[in-house]
Amino acid sequence: MEQTHPLDEGGDRNVDPCALVIFGATGDLTARKLMPALYNLAREGQLPTNFACVGFARREKTDEAFREEMQGAVSEHSRVKPLDESVWSGFKEQIHYHQSDFDKPEGYAALKTKLEELDQKCGTKGNRVYYLATQPAHFTLIIEQLKAQGLIYDGNDSSKFSRVIIEKPFGHDLDSAHALQKDLTQHLSEQQIYRIDHYLGKETTQNILVFRFANSIFESLWNNRYIDHVQITVAEDIGIGTRGHLFENQGLMRDIVQNHMMQLLTLMAMEPPVDLSANAIRDEKVKVLEAIRPFQPEDFKRSVARGQYGPGIAEGEKACGYREEKDVDPNSQVETYAALRLFIDNWRWDGVPFYIRGAKRMPKKVTEIAVQFKDAPGHLFSEHQAIDNNVLALRIQPNEGISLKINSKVPGTASPIQPVKMDFLYGSFFGMTPPDAYERLICDCMAGDAALFAREDEVFQSWKLITPILKYWEQEKMEFPNYAAGSWGPAIADQMLAQDGRRWRII
Numbered sequence: 001m002e003q004t005h006p007l008d009e010g011g012d013r014n015v016d017p018c019a020l021v022i023f024g025a026t027g028d029l030t031a032r033k034l035m036p037a038l039y040n041l042a043r044e045g046q047l048p049t050n051f052a053c054v055g056f057a058r059r060e061k062t063d064e065a066f067r068e069e070m071q072g073a074v075s076e077h078s079r080v081k082p083l084d085e086s087v088w089s090g091f092k093e094q095i096h097y098h099q100s101d102f103d104k105p106e107g108y109a110a111l112k113t114k115l116e117e118l119d120q121k122c123g124t125k126g127n128r129v130y131y132l133a134t135q136p137a138h139f140t141l142i143i144e145q146l147k148a149q150g151l152i153y154d155g156n157d158s159s160k161f162s163r164v165i166i167e168k169p170f171g172h173d174l175d176s177a178h179a180l181q182k183d184l185t186q187h188l189s190e191q192q193i194y195r196i197d198h199y200l201g202k203e204t205t206q207n208i209l210v211f212r213f214a215n216s217i218f219e220s221l222w223n224n225r226y227i228d229h230v231q232i233t234v235a236e237d238i239g240i241g242t243r244g245h246l247f248e249n250q251g252l253m254r255d256i257v258q259n260h261m262m263q264l265l266t267l268m269a270m271e272p273p274v275d276l277s278a279n280a281i282r283d284e285k286v287k288v289l290e291a292i293r294p295f296q297p298e299d300f301k302r303s304v305a306r307g308q309y310g311p312g313i314a315e316g317e318k319a320c321g322y323r324e325e326k327d328v329d330p331n332s333q334v335e336t337y338a339a340l341r342l343f344i345d346n347w348r349w350d351g352v353p354f355y356i357r358g359a360k361r362m363p364k365k366v367t368e369i370a371v372q373f374k375d376a377p378g379h380l381f382s383e384h385q386a387i388d389n390n391v392l393a394l395r396i397q398p399n400e401g402i403s404l405k406i407n408s409k410v411p412g413t414a415s416p417i418q419p420v421k422m423d424f425l426y427g428s429f430f431g432m433t434p435p436d437a438y439e440r441l442i443c444d445c446m447a448g449d450a451a452l453f454a455r456e457d458e459v460f461q462s463w464k465l466i467t468p469i470l471k472y473w474e475q476e477k478m479e480f481p482n483y484a485a486g487s488w489g490p491a492i493a494d495q496m497l498a499q500d501g502r503r504w505r506i507i
């Protein structure tokens, strides 16, 4: 059956009983995102009544020790603080720990026994969601082991389900993404695979479609006649933290650009879908990716920029350079900054550059899409003073909202013109913090709704675009570091825009 997009849904959904197994339960993602998301779902009564969560990881640990660690993690990272002790005391009883190596069949056999016991105790009815929050190298191995123990069911079995959430990056480049897909589909059907991109679960990302297609005033301007260019920024003030080892194998392009940034770009640039079904939306997103002009060798210098942070000041304190971070090669060539200049060769966007940048150790954390409009026609006012262009900024996070920069007359007898902003802020208007993306997505997977998960062709198309750049980077060494922690990135990224007579926005 065709899935409907969540925007098309009314009311709460029924989520079936199920056991959620998190592989990589002692990792960063579990502590920072998954467990706080589950706790908040429990707090809001959105978990199924019959629910159990099993953390699967290599370290020896008791259930009690795991619960205590998770309590610390939830207290620190939950979007709602302080921890509600009464919710926690009920929720923690649903959390269990299972120690095993990822490659030991006996560990999976013991998992099977544990899950069957939980089915009896918690009424989870044999339904399973497996969350692969591990390094990508373990994905196939874990699925093979689960399958061998009968823990993955036939995708057509309507009596119970087994679904797998796969963390990004899905593959390392185009070839490995195809290889991973081939490996996974030997054991899983496409409807059992949930490729997570948590940016799709963010409220403000979902609002891009509402903003564009539920308001008649903007869509008529949304094209190359009125738009000069678009800038998409995913900036983070944090560095690599404890993820040095992982990041050394990925870099910023694989970590953020190939997935999160491409999702934002496609939602911003797509045509209206025929309806709000998951496939109709994804079809339009894929068309955007297909229309992006492929990078040619001559573009690697003028339309691509990379950087790596050196020592500087970040989050108000002295910060070390990337090469001094834990588990990072002191001569590392891995990028912590990436910027692209893209063109979408279709009717709507012909000639409009899209500048996108993603980075660690920027002056602040901010994700936004900024649409810069063309100059107002004529010279009525611009003969006398410089007039700013209109800018529409969709603020994905933080301070979620939308702002429009317009020009206004300054009160008085003279006529100076000054830009002013019309602001809409989610938090102050709706009076609530939006739920975290992982809450939405975990819940969607438990409900069998894949609309906010990436489809295989989206993933492949995005890899197809950036794999040539990654290959070029492997051969061409850079002088790193080339920007200070806490600055807005390397000079080469500024030059990339300067060649078009433009500048990055000061956010």
Ligand code: BG6
Pocket (backbone or CB within 6 Å): 198, 236, 255, 256, 367
């Ligand atoms: C993750 C990346 O996917 O997204 C991290 O692996 C990054 O490196 C994170 O910090 C950013 O997510 P958010 O929701 O904080 O913008």
